Amino acid sequence: MIDLELFDAPEQTPLPAGVRLLRGFSLPWAAALISDIEQVIAAAPFRHMMTPGGQRMSAAMTNCGRAGWISDRSGYRYTGIDPHSTEPWPALPDSFLALARRAAEAAGFAGFAPDACLINRYTPGARMSLHQDRDELDLSAPIVSVSLGLPAVFLIGGLVRSARPARLPLVHGDVIVWGGPARMIFHGVTPIADGFHPGLGRQRINLTLRRAWIA
Numbered sequence: 001m002i003d004l005e006l007f008d009a010p011e012q013t014p015l016p017a018g019v020r021l022l023r024g025f026s027l028p029w030a031a032a033l034i035s036d037i038e039q040v041i042a043a044a045p046f047r048h049m050m051t052p053g054g055q056r057m058s059a060a061m062t063n064c065g066r067a068g069w070i071s072d073r074s075g076y077r078y079t080g081i082d083p084h085s086t087e088p089w090p091a092l093p094d095s096f097l098a099l100a101r102r103a104a105e106a107a108g109f110a111g112f113a114p115d116a117c118l119i120n121r122y123t124p125g126a127r128m129s130l131h132q133d134r135d136e137l138d139l140s141a142p143i144v145s146v147s148l149g150l151p152a153v154f155l156i157g158g159l160v161r162s163a164r165p166a167r168l169p170l171v172h173g174d175v176i177v178w179g180g181p182a183r184m185i186f187h188g189v190t191p192i193a194d195g196f197h198p199g200l201g202r203q204r205i206n207l208t209l210r211r212a213w214i215a
């Protein structure tokens, strides 16, 4: 049996229980997602938030949905009002809702109803250090993350910060669902390499669809 494994190599990185990688799952929605992102950022522009420790985050962020995640000198939290516009965050676009619902369902989380979407924009060199997402009240719901534009390498750690993270390369269109035993794992993004994406140019945009609030 000759098998050089040049093609169709299986994924190398074993994923922790509760992490489901859906390669290319968002491609059918990509054009709608990008046009809806433009609508959201017209009302709620990207901004660089400050960490409670006073560092400017290298990824620029905005939100849509009933709740939006913010960071400032007072801490991390969800708010119903965008502190930049002093208006409610823009509504979750139907494209975001439909994709999140279908992806969660494919990963075994039927009935996922996100109320928040954090939109992160990375230009080359931007990164996100290892952290947990712990500001959501409903930890039974998964988080659905959607990668668009330039490629990235996700760091997937364990339930303690000291666990050495695995590296998972992601490209435009990939979706990951993190739920159950994976919901509280430490994760991050290595610095984005320079490049050009035909649809988004010199940037990576990541959507994380979340259930922040209960009912």
Ligand code: MD3
Pocket: 118, 120, 128, 133, 143, 145, 178, 182, 183, 184, 185, 186, 187, 188, 189, 206, 208
């Ligand atoms: C694992 N964003 O916004 S998404 C974040 O690519 C965030 O912008 C990264 O981490 C990004 O908080 C990574 C992947 C991700 C998101 C949420 C998770 C992984 C997760 C929640 C629990 C476990």
Ligand code: FE
Pocket: 131, 132, 133, 187
């Ligand atoms: Fe996170």
